[in-house]
Amino acid sequence: MNFEFATAARVIFGEGTAATLPELARTFGTRPLVVTGSSTARAAALVSALSAETFAVAGEPTADLVREGVRRAQDIACDVVISVGGGSVIDAGKAIATIATNGGEPLDFLEVVGKGRVIVAPPLAFIGVPTTAGTGSEVTRNAVIGSTEHGVKASLRSSLMLPRIALVDPELTYGLPPAVTASTGLDALTQLIEPYVSIRANPLVDAICLEGIRRVAGALRRAYHDGKDRDARRDMALASLFGGLALTNAGLGVVHGFAAPLGGRWKAPHGALCAALLPHGMAANIAALRARAPQHPALERYITIARLLSGRNEACVEEGFEWVHALSVELNVPSLRAWGITEADLPSVVEEASRASSMKANPLPLTSEELLAVITASL
Numbered sequence: 589m590n591f592e593f594a595t596a597a598r599v600i601f602g603e604g605t606a607a608t609l610p611e612l613a614r615t616f617g618t619r620p621l622v623v624t625g626s627s628t629a630r631a632a633a634l635v636s637a638l639s640a641e642t643f644a645v646a647g648e649p650t651a652d653l654v655r656e657g658v659r660r661a662q663d664i665a666c667d668v669v670i671s672v673g674g675g676s677v678i679d680a681g682k683a684i685a686t687i688a689t690n691g692g693e694p695l696d697f698l699e700v701v702g703k704g705r706v707i708v709a710p711p712l713a714f715i716g717v718p719t720t721a722g723t724g725s726e727v728t729r730n731a732v733i734g735s736t737e738h739g740v741k742a743s744l745r746s747s748l749m750l751p752r753i754a755l756v757d758p759e760l761t762y763g764l765p766p767a768v769t770a771s772t773g774l775d776a777l778t779q780l781i782e783p784y785v786s787i788r789a790n791p792l793v794d795a796i797c798l799e800g801i802r803r804v805a806g807a808l809r810r811a812y813h814d815g816k817d818r819d820a821r822r823d824m825a826l827a828s829l830f831g832g833l834a835l836t837n838a839g840l841g842v843v844h845g846f847a848a849p850l851g852g853r854w855k856a857p858h859g860a861l862c863a864a865l866l867p868h869g870m871a872a873n874i875a876a877l878r879a880r881a882p883q884h885p886a887l888e889r890y891i892t893i894a895r896l897l898s899g900r901n902e903a904c905v906e907e908g909f910e911w912v913h914a915l916s917v918e919l920n921v922p923s924l925r926a927w928g929i930t931e932a933d934l935p936s937v938v939e940e941a942s943r944a945s946s947m948k949a950n951p952l953p954l955t956s957e958e959l960l961a962v963i964t965a966s967l
Contacts, residue, residue, distance in 0.1 A: 596754040613638060620668045645676055648851065698742045722828050738852070846962070893908045
């Protein structure tokens with residue numbers, strides 16, 4: 589039983605902890621660059637307290653945007669990068685901090701579509717402050733970047749990219765609208781389920797995933813219907829953090845395998861894609877395990893997931909993906925068709941998804957026919 593567990597050098601969690609950000613930042617330098625979303629409103633007080641330059645990220649980060657961010661960091665002789673925002677903002681900040689010290693272009697380091705150069709220089713000090721409860725990017729060792737010319741998203745990845753501080757304050761998520769609560773929350777659930785059934789699962793990740801799944805089961809519906817439910821927001825922020833810890837140490841699976849090419853070709857939020865795909869990815873894996881590997885431990889794990897989600901100790905394996913599907917309907921999760929994806933697009937998406945790095949940790953390889961069934965059911 590050999591495994592490694594890596595995360596941010598320091599994790600700080602709790603209501604009101606965002607107020608400590610200026611003091612924390614000063615331990616790394618005096619010339620911060622604060623990366624925010626397209627609206628800086630949520631980060632305004634923190635930016636003001638830091639007296640910092642800002643860099644806005646509109647949508648999900650691309651290689652071009654990272655290049656621009658690196659230029660901004662170099663112009664101010666930046667010594668610490670701070671991302672205050674959702675997963676896209678945090679990934680952009682990690683990429684900027686990394687390229688700023690390693691030189692070259694983002695595509696030099698991207699997996700799959702880039703040159704895959706090894707990151708050798710430690711990035712600028714990086715602090716991740718999430719304002720959504722979904723991606724867990726504040727504790728991961730990669731940054732997902734879109735390549736416009738390739739029409740796909742891929743990762744920069746290195747243990748050197750682990751943030752110096754992950755500062756998770758549930759109060760920053762209180763203002764999230766219901767649609768964002770739903771898509772990011774189901775992304776968090778995906779990032780707890782896929783590592784738990786991954787071929788790289790280990791006992792430490794298992795414990796984190798089980799606790800995270802339990803919290804999502806009790807909190808996501810409440811957070812969606814009442815965004816001011818403090819306990820629900822706290823549980824979702826913790827579940828998101830746990831998902832980041834889990835995925836960076838045990839990998840993902842079929843849902844994220846599809847999310848990479850879909851997110852690269854269509855302007856759809858990553859969380860929304862995962863939310864649409866999750867129940868169908870679970871169902872396909874369960875069917876494939878039953879047909880080809882009925883003794884595989886992942887099948888028993890899917891039963892555990894069903895019991896945690898449904899709250900029924902006698903739940904059968906199907907109740908897991910049925911629970912997720914019913915919740916997706918209740919939370920008004922749009923299908924993939926809502927983002928402009930059609931049947932004509934599916935064969936090429938399946939081909940690209942089969943090569944995605946996330947697919948490597950799926951409990952077992954899925955055939956092209958099985959992958960096509962997953963994405964067809966998600967339309």
